[in-house]
Amino acid sequence: MLExxxxxxDGESALAPEKVKVIGIGGAGSxxxxxxxxxxxxxxxxxxxxxxxxxxxxxxxAEDKIQLGKELTQGLxxxxxxxxxxxxxxxxxxxxxxxxxxxxxxFICAGLGGGTGSGxxxxxxxxxxxxxxxxxxxxTMPFSFxxxxxxEQAESALVQMEKCTNALMTFDNDRMGSLIxxxxxxxxxxxxxxxxxxxxxxxxxxxxxxxGLVRIGMDDLLTALKNESSRCLFGFGQASGxxxxxxxxxxxxxxxxxxxGQMLNQSSSLIAHISGGETTTLWxxxxxxxxxxxxxxxxxxxxxxxxxDKKQGxxxxxxxxxxxxxxxxxxxxxPVLDIEDSSEIEEPIEGEGDAEPEFGLSDDSDKExxxxxxxxPEPFISDSDEEDSDEEDSDEEDSDEEDSDEEDSDEEDSDEEDSDExxxxxxxxLIPEKKGGRGRFDKAEPTVxxxxxxxxxxxxxxxxxx
Amino acid sequence: MAKAKIxxxxxxxxxxxxxxxxxxxxxxxxxxxxxxxxxxxxxRKGEIVDFETAQTCLHDALVQAEEKTDVMIGxxxxxxxxxxxxxxxxxxxxxxxxGPGANEITEEDLDEVRDLARDVSLPQQNxxxxxxxxxxxxxxxxxxxxxVGMFGKVVEADYHIIHGIKTRMQNTIRCVREIPISVDEVVxxxxxxxxxxxxxxxKDRGALLIDIGGxxxxxxxxxxxxxxxxxxxxxxxDHITNDISMVMKVPLTRAERLKIEHGSAMVQDKGQDxxxxxxxxxxxxxxxxxxxxxxKIINARISETFEQLRDRIMKDDDIAALGxxxxxxxxxxxxxxxDKLAEEIFSLPVSLASISSMSGATAPFENPQLATPMGLIRxxxxxxxxxxxxxxxxxxxxKKLGGLFGGSSLIENNN
Numbered sequence: 001m002l003e004x005x006x007x008x009x010d011g012e013s014a015l016a017p018e019k020v021k022v023i024g025i026g027g028a029g030s031x032x033x034x035x036x037x038x039x040x041x042x043x044x045x046x047x048x049x050x051x052x053x054x055x056x057x058x059x060x061x062a063e064d065k066i067q068l069g070k071e072l073t074q075g076l077x078x079x080x081x082x083x084x085x086x087x088x089x090x091x092x093x094x095x096x097x098x099x100x101x102x103x104x105x106x107f108i109c110a111g112l113g114g115g116t117g118s119g120x121x122x123x124x125x126x127x128x129x130x131x132x133x134x135x136x137x138x139x140t141m142p143f144s145f146x147x148x149x150x151x152e153q154a155e156s157a158l159v160q161m162e163k164c165t166n167a168l169m170t171f172d173n174d175r176m177g178s179l180i181x182x183x184x185x186x187x188x189x190x191x192x193x194x195x196x197x198x199x200x201x202x203x204x205x206x207x208x209x210x211x212g213l214v215r216i217g218m219d220d221l222l223t224a225l226k227n228e229s230s231r232c233l234f235g236f237g238q239a240s241g242x243x244x245x246x247x248x249x250x251x252x253x254x255x256x257x258x259x260x261g262q263m264l265n266q267s268s269s270l271i272a273h274i275s276g277g278e279t280t281t282l283w284x285x286x287x288x289x290x291x292x293x294x295x296x297x298x299x300x301x302x303x304x305x306x307x308x309d310k311k312q313g314x315x316x317x318x319x320x321x322x323x324x325x326x327x328x329x330x331x332x333x334x335p336v337l338d339i340e341d342s343s344e345i346e347e348p349i350e351g352e353g354d355a356e357p358e359f360g361l362s363d364d365s366d367k368e369x370x371x372x373x374x375x376x377p378e379p380f381i382s383d384s385d386e387e388d389s390d391e392e393d394s395d396e397e398d399s400d401e402e403d404s405d406e407e408d409s410d411e412e413d414s415d416e417e418d419s420d421e422x423x424x425x426x427x428x429x430l431i432p433e434k435k436g437g438r439g440r441f442d443k444a445e446p447t448v449x450x451x452x453x454x455x456x457x458x459x460x461x462x463x464x465x466x
Numbered sequence: 467m468a469k470a471k472i473x474x475x476x477x478x479x480x481x482x483x484x485x486x487x488x489x490x491x492x493x494x495x496x497x498x499x500x501x502x503x504x505x506x507x508x509x510r511k512g513e514i515v516d517f518e519t520a521q522t523c524l525h526d527a528l529v530q531a532e533e534k535t536d537v538m539i540g541x542x543x544x545x546x547x548x549x550x551x552x553x554x555x556x557x558x559x560x561x562x563x564x565g566p567g568a569n570e571i572t573e574e575d576l577d578e579v580r581d582l583a584r585d586v587s588l589p590q591q592n593x594x595x596x597x598x599x600x601x602x603x604x605x606x607x608x609x610x611x612x613x614v615g616m617f618g619k620v621v622e623a624d625y626h627i628i629h630g631i632k633t634r635m636q637n638t639i640r641c642v643r644e645i646p647i648s649v650d651e652v653v654x655x656x657x658x659x660x661x662x663x664x665x666x667x668x669k670d671r672g673a674l675l676i677d678i679g680g681x682x683x684x685x686x687x688x689x690x691x692x693x694x695x696x697x698x699x700x701x702x703x704d705h706i707t708n709d710i711s712m713v714m715k716v717p718l719t720r721a722e723r724l725k726i727e728h729g730s731a732m733v734q735d736k737g738q739d740x741x742x743x744x745x746x747x748x749x750x751x752x753x754x755x756x757x758x759x760x761x762k763i764i765n766a767r768i769s770e771t772f773e774q775l776r777d778r779i780m781k782d783d784d785i786a787a788l789g790x791x792x793x794x795x796x797x798x799x800x801x802x803x804x805d806k807l808a809e810e811i812f813s814l815p816v817s818l819a820s821i822s823s824m825s826g827a828t829a830p831f832e833n834p835q836l837a838t839p840m841g842l843i844r845x846x847x848x849x850x851x852x853x854x855x856x857x858x859x860x861x862x863x864x865k866k867l868g869g870l871f872g873g874s875s876l877i878e879n880n881n
Contacts, residue, residue, distance in 0.1 A: 439708040440718060444510040447549060447700040449774065455701050458709035459766040 019104040020045030021133075022201060025121045026085070027053065027077075028111020028140060028194070030060045035191075035198040037061045045107070045205060048099055050124065052088050052116045053077035064099060068092045068120055078115025082153050085119020096127050105208070105218075106133040107201050108165070113142035113150035118157035125164035134218055136204065137165040138197045143173045167222055169234070169323070171197060196255070200234045203319045207273050207305070216273050216305030224271040224303055224321050233267060233324065238317035245284040248318045249291050255320075265452050269301035270322030277312040288318060295448070471850065472499070474531070475842025476524075476542040477655065478638060480509045480681025480704060481797060483523050484836060485531040487539065488843035494851065496843055501836065502531025511681040511700040512547040512655075514637055521641055528645065541648040543842040546638050547655040547682050549700035551595065551630035555782075558583030559603075559622040571604065571613045571621055583625040593632040595654055600624040600692040609690070626693045628654050651849060655679075656686035656696055658841035661848070663795050663819040664688065671789030675819060676775065676808075677837060678798035680704050683771055687779060687788070694783055701771050703798035709763050714755060720744060724760060730802040731768050733761045768804060772811040791815035795837040 022045050024033030030049045037047055038061065047062035054075035057065050067075070069088025078085040089096070100106060106128040110117035121139065128135045139161060142150045162168055173193050207216050237251025264270065272292055274285055285306060296302065438446070438456035447455040453462065475486045485502040504527035508516030532539055558579045562569050584597050602610040604618035613621055639649050660675050669688040677684045680703045686696040706729070711721035728742050734757070742760070746752035779785055791814045794805060799818055808816040818834065 439712045440704070441510075441708060444515070445549075445700075447511070455699075455770075456705070456708075458705075458712050458763065459770040460709055460713050460763040463766050463770075 019102070020107075020205060021100060021103045021105070021128075022047050022107045022205075023109065023124060023128075024049045024060075024062065025108065025110040025124060026051060026114055026117030027056055028114070028117055029109045029121075030056055030062070031111075031191075032109040032138070032194045032197045032201070033062050034060060035194045036201055045105070050089070050092075050096070050116075050120060051077075052085065052120075066092060066095050066099060068116065078119060080150070080153075081115045082119035082157060085114075085116040086123055087119070088116070089120035089123035093123070093127060096124055097131060100128050100131045100133065103128070103131065103133045105205075106135045107138060107205070108135060109138045109197055109201065111140045111142070112154035112157045112161075113146060114153075118153050122157060122160035122164050125161060129164060129166075135165045135167075136221070137161050137168040138171070138200060139168065140171045140173050140193055140197065166218075169200060196234065199236050200321075203234075203236050203273075204321070206275070207271070207319060207321075213308060214304060214306045216271055216303060220271055220303040220305070221321070223269050223301065224323065233264065233270070233320065233322040235320040236317065238315050240313075240315035244314075244316045245288040246291060248316050249288050252318045252320050253295065264295045264320070264322065265297045265300075265450065266324040267300060267322040268297070269303065270296065270320060271303045271305065273305040273307070273319040273321075274316065275307045275309055275312060275319070276316040277310060277314055278308060279314060280306075280308060280316060284316065288316075292318075292320075295452075471847075472537055473843050473846040473850075474537075474539045474542045475545065475658070475839040475846065476528075476642065477545040477838045477842070478509060478514065478520065478524060478641070479506055479679055479797075479838075480512055480702060481679070482506050482835065483509075483520075483527040484839045485527050485539065485542070486836060486839035486843060487531055487535040487537050488840070490843070490847040490850070494847060496847060498840065498843070499537060500531060500534035501839070502527045502529070502534060504530065506680075509681065511549060511702070511704075512679070512698070513634060514641055517637075517641060521644065524641065525645060528647070539647060541650050542642065543651050543653060543658075543846045544639065544642055544649045545653050545655040545658050545838045545842055546595075546630075546635055547679075547684050547698050548630065548634060549682065549698055550592075550634055551628060551654060551698050552592075553626060553628045553696045554586065555600065555624060555626050555694070556583050556586045557622055557624050558585070559620060561620055562618060564619075569617045569619060571616050571618055573614055575621055576602075576614065576623070579621050579623045580625065583623050584627060586627060588629050589631075591631050591633065592629045593635075594627060594629050595635070595652065596626075596628040596657065598626045598628070598657075598693050600626055600694070601690070626696070628657070628696055630654075650846070653842060653845055654684075654696065655838045656684040656698075657693070658839075658845050659684075659795060659837040660686050660688070661841040661844035663793055663837050663841065664790075666691070668790040668793075672787050673790040674779070674785070674788055674792045674812075674814075676772075676792065676794050676799075677796040678702060678771075678794065678804075679796045680798070683775065683796075683798075685775055685779075687783070689783060689787060695779055697778065699771060699774060699778075701767075701774075702796075703801075706764055706767050706798065706801075709767050710760065713763050714753075714760070716744065716753060716755075724755065725764065725801070728755075728757060728760060729764050730761045731764055731804040731807040732802075733758060733765050764801070765807065768801070768807055769811060772808055776812060785812060785814065788814055791817065793817055793819035795819040795834040797835045799834045 022033065022036060024030045024047070030051055033047050033049050046064060048064040048066065049057065049060045049062040050066050050068055051057045051060075052068045052073045052075075054067055056077075057067055068085070069078075069091045072088050072091055073079075073084065078088060108121055108125055108128070110121035112118045112121070117139075121137070125135050125137060139158065141154050141158070144151065158168075158170065171193060204221065208218055208221065235252035235255035237248040237254070239245075239247030239251060241247065272289065274280070274288060276284075289302075289304065293302070438444075438454065439458075441447075441456035444456070449455060470489050470491045472487065472489050475488070477484050483504050483506045487499045487501070489497045489499055491497070504523045506520065506523050508514060508519030508523070514520045528539055531537075558581070560575060560579045560582060562571060562575060579602075580597070580599070584594065588594070601608065601624050602613045603620075603622040603624075604610045604613050604616055605620050607618075610616070635652065639652060642649055656675060656677050659677050660669075663675055664673050670691040672687075672689045674685060674687045681700065682702050683699045684697070685699075687694050703725075707718060707721045707725055710716065710724055710729075711718045714721065714724075716724070724742065724744075740757040742755040742757055744753045744755060776785060792808055792812050794808060794816065795818070798804070805816045805818055819837070
């Protein structure tokens with residue numbers, strides 16, 4: 001078997017962690033941040049939460065907090081008014097600017113539709129651009145049940161965000177909500193959304209920060225996300241064992257945003273980043289990419305990256321990032337960092353930039369990290385004891401799911417649909433697969449049309465769904 | 467007088483493995499001596515997934531055929547299919563050099579134009595299965611059948627190229643080889659089936675042959691006497707059974723029986739709230755099945771498959787140009803009213819194809835399931851006839867069939 005030759009000095013030329021800032025704005029933003037802090041183990045960046053609501057701010061686990069518009073809102077929220085949120089951010093501009101000074105990569109997470117998120121996020125993005133950072137926005141669009149007003153607010157904020165960020169990933173809550181179990185409460189729906197954004201932030205940081213054999217840079221990220229005002233596609237999967245290449249792909253495709261890989265054939269360019277331990281073989285990479293290419297349009301531009309990371313041990317992970325846009329979507333904003341410039345921020349540091357070392361399947365005690373019992377995590381869980389207890393809970397709940405995964409059984413569609421716990425597992429198959437299994441063809445090669453329809457699922461069922 | 471030759475055609479299908487042994491007389495007429503059949507296991511969507519099991523079944527079928535016909539089968543013509551097989555049409559063109567006594571088109575020129583036409587970029591792992599001549603053009607003159615000896619400056623040739631993933635085709639070949647039986651030729655299933663299911667007149671007028679098997683739906687379309695399109699959709703009768711089983715929540719064996727005994731491709735008009743009672747057995751509690759529901763499931767699947775097929779064909783050709791219409795064959799074409807449904811979707815006359823151009827007692831073999839292996843015998847005869855013609859001094863006929871089906875380099879490569 002052909003072994004990938006490793007670079008002599010691993011861990012070099014990564015992004016300095018002190019140059020990365022992850023900002024959560026508003027209630028949704030701080031929820032995402034909490035999740036990142038608790039589960040994604042962001043060694044790669046500093047977390048900063050901005051909010052008008054002082055109660056939310058206090059309960060956040062981020063190390064840096066800035067209260068927006070202290071005088072303006074008197075520590076209350078923005079009351080769903082974006083103008084108030086905007087004004088609050090403007091009044092606190094100096095503080096924000098100081099916090100962002102010297103950063104080269106800024107992630108902004110916000111839920112659009114409300115007051116603080118919609119109002120303040122564009123302001124913060126603008127400040128970040130002004131201090132010379134590369135800005136990636138992660139925004140959620142409200143659920144449709146949140147009403148028309150909020151949707152309108154969200155849309156106008158989205159337009160502003162597009163102008164102010166280098167890359168924008170849009171997550172449609174409706175989409176994520178509809179793909180989780182119907183019985184789930186609203187809490188879970190929101191939490192699922194947070195979870196996915198948290199994963200994306202973690203994965204993207206890792207992607208651009210980790211030294212790679214075949215590197216993926218900001219430029220690639222820009223290409224993959226160039227359909228602005230679009231829906232972002234994101235998938236992450238990790239697996240170990242004999243069949244880990246296929247398993248990782250399978251797990252990544254299970255992500256709701258990819259809709260089992262079927263959304264992928266609409267995208268014109270995507271990032272596929274493979275990260276694995278020293279045992280990664282060229283052969284595995286080849287298998288994985290071959291499999292993936294079945295889901296992708298022939299003309300699509302695949303930006304391929306490989307990195308090797310000792311911390312991953314026996315496991316192999318795959319990150320897929322892409323976007324599909326409305327026709328004639330706007331052109332790229334002028335990037336602050338040019339392709340050439342992006343090398344500047346890759347300052348060599350000792351150690352490595354592994355955002356999610358704990359995902360390794362090889363380590364059983366660790367992998368249960370994705371605590372997801374359906375609630376937004378308790379704030380202030382900063383000491384490990386509490387977190388451990390939380391882990392045990394989910395361990396019990398997840399045990400069924402766990403077994404089936406470990407036995408390497410093929411997609412147990414129906415099982416996953418029915419189990420609430422199927423939402424989360426270490427493999428990040430957090431959302432049940434599409435309803436309607438494939439019966440006897442479960443283990444056969446899938447027959448998928450160019451339009452992405454899985455022909456093994458009874459036509460009758462698919463027809464009914466339309 | 468040349469003596470009669472015996473050929474064997476083998477199809478490893480998703481639902482059954484079938485060997486047909488046929489005798490070809492010197493005058494070209496075919497007589498079927500017998501068939502061997504065995505239910506197939508270890509095959510999914512036309513391709514072998516479980517080698518050992520498939521081989522056992524294959525062995526059974528061969529033994530049966532040998533017993534019935536009293537013929538030792540040493541080599542076979544093998545039909546293959548699978549979703550990986552694709553086709554395309556490509557045109558090659560060359561300029562005949564001027565010079566003394568030149569501008570006469572020679573065999574060599576045609577070989578060259580053929581190589582040019584075949585010079586298409588296939589995916590790396592793919593190889594040619596067939597490259598079939600469609601038409602020659604000489605200085606813009608269309609539909610030249612035999613350009614050798616003609617004068618011209620520019621010769622063009624349209625080839626229909628069928629290709630597939632090499633390793634996947636080799637797997638089937640290997641399965642047969644290990645019996646051990648040698649493989650004379652590998653043929654894409656619908657091409658073989660068309661040899662017996664469509665008459666020359668139908669091919670000239672334009673016909674679409676759809677072979678709906680257990681795991682795949684293979685098709686070949688003839689326009690103006692030559693193959694215009696061919697391919698495979700990995701959806702077949704198994705899918706119908708699976709659909710019924712999944713929607714109705716009945717075991718697969720019950721679903722299969724429901725499909726065969728009660729299924730219909732068309733949904734009957736309302737007013738018929740007929741129920742089918744499934745008896746309970748130790749592993750299955752009884753159930754009442756709504757017949758309308760059953761047919762809706764079948765209808766959804768088949769119409770979807772037909773629509774896909776139609777859309778695929780419409781990408782390159784106009785389906786209305788098919789003068790002879792649509793012909794259905796394969797095991798799943800036995801489904802009730804499937805022709806009506808096809809008529810609805812293709813808006814063309816649809817008929818269940820029957821075997822033509824076979825002499826002898828064909829009646830016992832009048833089964834759409836046997837279309838492909840029977841076709842293989844005809845195919846073998848044509849290849850053989852072609853070979854003998856090549857040694858024939860009458861040069862004019864030399865190329866008539868030449869290049870018709872050439873191109874499979876699989877067998878050599880596999881050694």
